[in-house]
Amino acid sequence: MNKRFNRVDFLKVLGLGATALSMPGLILRCGGRAKRLNILLAISDDQSWPHAGAYGCDFVKTPAFDRIAEEGILFTHGYCPAPQCSPCRAALLTGRNIWQLEEAGTHASLFPGKYQVYPELLEASGYFVGYTGKPWGPGNWQDCGRKRNPAGQEFNRHSITADTSEIGSTDYAGNFKDFLEARPDGQPFCFWYGAREPHRTYEQGSGLRAGKKLEDVEVPPFLPDTKAVRSDLLDYALEIEWFDRHLARMLQILEDLGELDQTLLIVTSDNGMPFPRAKANLYEYGTHMPLAIRWGDRIRGGRTVDDLVSFIDLAPTFLEAAGLETPPTMTGRSLMKILDSSRSGRIDPEREYVLTGRERHTHTRPDNLGYPSRALRTAEYLYICNFKPDRWPAGDPPGYHDIDDYDSPSKAALIENVEEEEAQRLFDLAIGKRPAEELYAVENDPGCLHNLADDLAYERIRDNLHAELERVLTAQGDPRVLGYGDIFESYPRFNRMRDLEGFKEYGKYNPKFIQEGQYVPEHLLPESH
Numbered sequence: 001m002n003k004r005f006n007r008v009d010f011l012k013v014l015g016l017g018a019t020a021l022s023m024p025g026l027i028l029r030c031g032g033r034a035k036r037l038n039i040l041l042a043i044s045d046d047q048s049w050p051h052a053g054a055y056g057c058d059f060v061k062t063p064a065f066d067r068i069a070e071e072g073i074l075f076t077h078g079y080c081p082a083p084q085c086s087p088c089r090a091a092l093l094t095g096r097n098i099w100q101l102e103e104a105g106t107h108a109s110l111f112p113g114k115y116q117v118y119p120e121l122l123e124a125s126g127y128f129v130g131y132t133g134k135p136w137g138p139g140n141w142q143d144c145g146r147k148r149n150p151a152g153q154e155f156n157r158h159s160i161t162a163d164t165s166e167i168g169s170t171d172y173a174g175n176f177k178d179f180l181e182a183r184p185d186g187q188p189f190c191f192w193y194g195a196r197e198p199h200r201t202y203e204q205g206s207g208l209r210a211g212k213k214l215e216d217v218e219v220p221p222f223l224p225d226t227k228a229v230r231s232d233l234l235d236y237a238l239e240i241e242w243f244d245r246h247l248a249r250m251l252q253i254l255e256d257l258g259e260l261d262q263t264l265l266i267v268t269s270d271n272g273m274p275f276p277r278a279k280a281n282l283y284e285y286g287t288h289m290p291l292a293i294r295w296g297d298r299i300r301g302g303r304t305v306d307d308l309v310s311f312i313d314l315a316p317t318f319l320e321a322a323g324l325e326t327p328p329t330m331t332g333r334s335l336m337k338i339l340d341s342s343r344s345g346r347i348d349p350e351r352e353y354v355l356t357g358r359e360r361h362t363h364t365r366p367d368n369l370g371y372p373s374r375a376l377r378t379a380e381y382l383y384i385c386n387f388k389p390d391r392w393p394a395g396d397p398p399g400y401h402d403i404d405d406y407d408s409p410s411k412a413a414l415i416e417n418v419e420e421e422e423a424q425r426l427f428d429l430a431i432g433k434r435p436a437e438e439l440y441a442v443e444n445d446p447g448c449l450h451n452l453a454d455d456l457a458y459e460r461i462r463d464n465l466h467a468e469l470e471r472v473l474t475a476q477g478d479p480r481v482l483g484y485g486d487i488f489e490s491y492p493r494f495n496r497m498r499d500l501e502g503f504k505e506y507g508k509y510n511p512k513f514i515q516e517g518q519y520v521p522e523h524l525l526p527e528s529h
Contacts, residue, residue: 035186035188035259035262036126036127036188036322036323037188037262037263037264037321037322037323038188038189038190038191038259038262038263038264039122039127039188039189039190039191039263039264039266039318039321039322040189040191040193040250040254040263040264040265040266041191041192041193041266041268041314042193042195042243042247042250042265042266042267042268043089043092043192043193043194043195043267043268043269043270044195044197044198044240044243044268044269044270045085045134045194045195045196045197045198045199045269045270046198046199046200046269046270046271046272046273046274046279047198047240047243047269047272047273047289047290048269048272048273048278048284048285048286048288048289048290049078049284049288049289049290049291050218051236051237051240051273051290052065052066052069052240052290053065053066054066054069054070054074054290054292055074055076055290057218058216058218059212059213059216059217059218059233059234059237060237060240060241061241061244062240062241062244063244063248064244064245064247064248064251064267065244065247065267065290065292067248067251068251068265068267068292068293068294069292070301070302071294071301071302072265072292072293072294072295072299072301072303073292073293073294073299073301073303073304073305073338073339074291074292074303074304074305075291075292075293075304075305075307075309076304076305076306077288077306077307077308077309077354077379078268078288078289078290078291078309078310078311079287079288079289079308079309079310079311079354079356079377080092080268080269080270080271080272080287080289080310080311080356081097081098081310081311081312081355081356081357082098082105082271082287082356082357082358082359083271083272083278083279083280083281083282083286083287083356083358084107084271084279084280084358084361085107085134085137085138085270085271086104086107086108086109086136086137086138086139087101087104087105087106087107087358087359088270088271088311089135089136089137089151089270090104090105090111090115090136090150091105091311091312092270092311092312092314092315093117093118093119093136093150093151093315094115094116094117094118094312094315094330095118095312095313095314095315095316095326095327095329095330095331095332096115096312096329096330096331096332097312097331097355097357097476097478098357098358098359099357099374099473099476099477099478099479099480100331100476100477100478101115102491103491103492104139105357105359105488106359106360106370106488106491107138107139107359107360107361107362107493107495108137108138108139108493108494108495109139109140109491109492109493109494110139110140110141110143110144110491110492110494111136111139111140111141111144111146111150112144113144113145113146115329116327116329116330117150117151117315118190118314118315118318118319119150119151119152119190119192120150121319121324121327122190122318122319122322122324123152123190125322125324126187126188127187127188127189127190127322128179128182128183128184128187128188128189128190129152129153129189129190129191130152130153130154130155130179130182130189130190130191130192131149131151131152131153131154131155131191131192131193131194132154132155132156132170132172132175132176132179132191132192132193132194133156133170133172133175133193133194133195133196134194134195134196135149135150135151135152135154135192135194136149136150136151137149138494138495139494139495140492140494140507143521143523143524151192151194152190152191152192155175155176155178155179155182156170156175157175157178158170158171158174158175158178159171160174162242163206163210163238163242164202164203164206164238164239165203166201166202166203166206166239167197167203167239167242168196168197170196171246172193172195172246172250173246173249173250173253176191176193176249176250176253177253179191180253180257188322190318193246193247193250195242195243195246197239197240197242197243198236198237198238198239198240198242198243198273198274199239199274200274200404200407200408201407202232202235202236202238202239203235204231204232204235204407204409205231205235206234206235206238207231207233207234207235207236207237207238208231208234210234210238212234212237212238214227214230214231214234217230217233217234219233220275220277220278220285220447221447221449222276222277222278222285222426222429222430222447222448222449223275223276223277223410223413223414223426224410224413224414224417224422224423224426226413228409228410228412228413229409229410229413231409232275232408232409232410233410236273236274236275247267251265260296261296261297261298262296263295263296264293264294264295264298264318264321265293265294265295266291266292266293266314267290267291267292267293268289268290268291268292268311269289269290270289271286271287271289272285272286272287272288272289273285274404274408275403275404275408275410275411276394276403276410276411276414276430276431277429277430277448279403279404280358280361280394280402280403281358281393282356282357282358282373282374282375282382282384283382283440283447283448284382284442284446284447284448285446285447285448287356287375287377288446289311291309293335293339295321295339298339299339299340300341300342303342303343303344304344304345305338305344305345305346305347306344306345306346306379307338307346307347307348307351308351308352308353308354308377308378308379309335309338309351309354310332310354310355310356311332312330312331312332313332313333313334313335314332314335315330315332316330316332316333316334316335317334317335317336317339319334320334320336321336321339331476333351346379352378352379353376353377353378353468354376354377355374355375355376355377355469355472355473356374356375356377357372357373357374357375357478358370358371358372358373359371359372359488360488360489360491360493361395361402362395362401362402362405362495362496363401363493363495363496363497363498363500363504364395364396364399364400364401364402364498364500365391365392365395365396365500366396366500366501366502367489367501367502367503367510367512368489368493368497368500368502368503368504368510369388369391369489370488370489371386371388371391371392371393371402372386372387372388372480372485372488373385373386373387374387374469374473374478374480375469376465376468376469376472377442378465379443380441380442380443381439381440381441381442381461381465382438382439382440382442382448383437383438383439383462383465383466383469384437384438384439385436385437385466385469386434386435386436386437386438387436387480387485389433389434389435389436390433391433392431392433393431393432393433393434394430394431396500397431399498400415400431401498403430403431414426414427414430414431415427415431429449435451435453435454437453437462437466438451438453439451439452439453439455439458439461439462439465440452484515486513486515487513487514487515487518488513489510489512489513490509490510490511490512490513490514490515490518490520491509491510492506492507492508492509492510492524493506493507494506494507503526505526507524508524508525508526509524509525509526511525511526
């Protein structure tokens with residue numbers, strides 16, 4: 001039967017309902033013409049929250065980020081759901097925590113096709129969707145029935161000469177322009193700018209050669225304060241600035257097109273800096289992210305917001321801002337209440353905490369085992385539950401491969417210089433085994449150096465946070481609290497496998513940990529199984 005659907009029919013087919021027609025973000029008036037909201041997400045790769053000019057950092061220059069923060073909202077407490085690339089990106093795309101995503105909740109595994117992602121939902125409602133640089137990954141989306149990366153259509157054909165030998169040649173801004181030129185007339189866009197910087201490796205000494213100064217560096221308290229570490233941090237800063245320069249070019253492209261003020265701009269990173277006790281850790285420097293949001297005159301700018309927000313809140317925000325309903329499968333909550341406010345400080349009293357977690361990062365233990373942990377961050381405290389405290393959190397010695405396994409002067413400074421008492425203390429903090437429970441008064445201890453979990457003065461706080469974490473993880477169906485957490489150890493890894501003891505087959509499920517009733521594609525089982 002042939003039938004021409006009008007817009008109401010189309011929305012009903014999508015399951016969005018007629019209420020979407022009246023949503024304020026769906027249609028914007030620009031120059032007398034009605035236009036739908038655009039969305040641009042800019043996400044760097046491995047950048048901790050203090051390292052942007054808007055937060056008062058002196059050794060990193062980020063004028064584009066600072067502009068968005070000044071003309072929009074600077075968030076002081078934005079958190080990634082996991083301190084690793086692919087699990088964090090999967091959580092952002094789906095609006096779900098990593099323990100709700102099966103294989104996608106661990107690093108470099110599969111991305112099950114049954115989980116809806118916001119780019120596909122926006123595309124179904126008429127958006128033109130694409131990405132440049134690093135999308136969801138590393139991992140395998142092809143074996144799950146997906147026809148492309150969950151971030152959208154790829155735009156990566158333009159290259160540029162980079163500042164250093166270790167910065168990639170991708171011309172992110174050029175690819176964004178290419179994407180906009182490919183967009184059908186009158187169609188709103190949703191674009192993912194995923195830089196590969198400041199992920200290691202770095203060209204050592206590049207920051208100094210660019211004119212940066214060692215004395216400007218603020219060394220995190222869990223790292224040795226040496227010339228080599230300071231120089232390493234300057235190399236890291238130089239790559240953040242590369243990300244920011246492309247962002248500035250994108251802002252200019254939008255201004256030239258007259259579309260900047262009808263674009264919801266979000267700038268952040270996927271997880272913390274690639275240094276010991278930061279990336280792949282649930283401490284502040286691993287999960288606390290830079291975050292700024294701008295939306296023309298639609299939101300009041302010049303504000304600083306202290307609410308605790310998570311990346312799982314972004315997908316519902318994008319959908320609501322675009323006039324679409326949030327699927328009930330999404331756990332995150334839209335930030336529109338905060339965006340619509342005119343105030344600074346704490347806006348939404350219901351945002352009492354955020355949750356973070358991690359499973360396997362790299363292949364760094366026999367049998368490809370991970371380091372499962374969950375954390376609850378309130379305005380004052382960070383509580384961490386380590387499910388397997390008998391394991392080495394940074395990976396088994398001597399490699400400690402859960403710290404970036406590249407030429408890292410900061411990692412070398414910890415491992416090679418442990419004769420002195422202070423060096424041994426920092427080594428133990430980054431690499432030593434950890435207790436089952438950790439508690440930090442993070443507002444006074446952002447380096448998470450002083451574990452208060454066994455302090456009797458904090459016993460009630462610890463117990464209350466533990467009980468709330470267990471309650472919400474149970475409600476969200478986390479296998480780690482429901483008695484079958486080893487299912488995470490079964491998931492395949494589509495990235496480097498090392499010559500360690502036990503199971504080490506690339507891209508295969510570990511049959512030792514497959515759970516009863518678990519679905520496993522036959523071609524991803526080891527031949528010996």
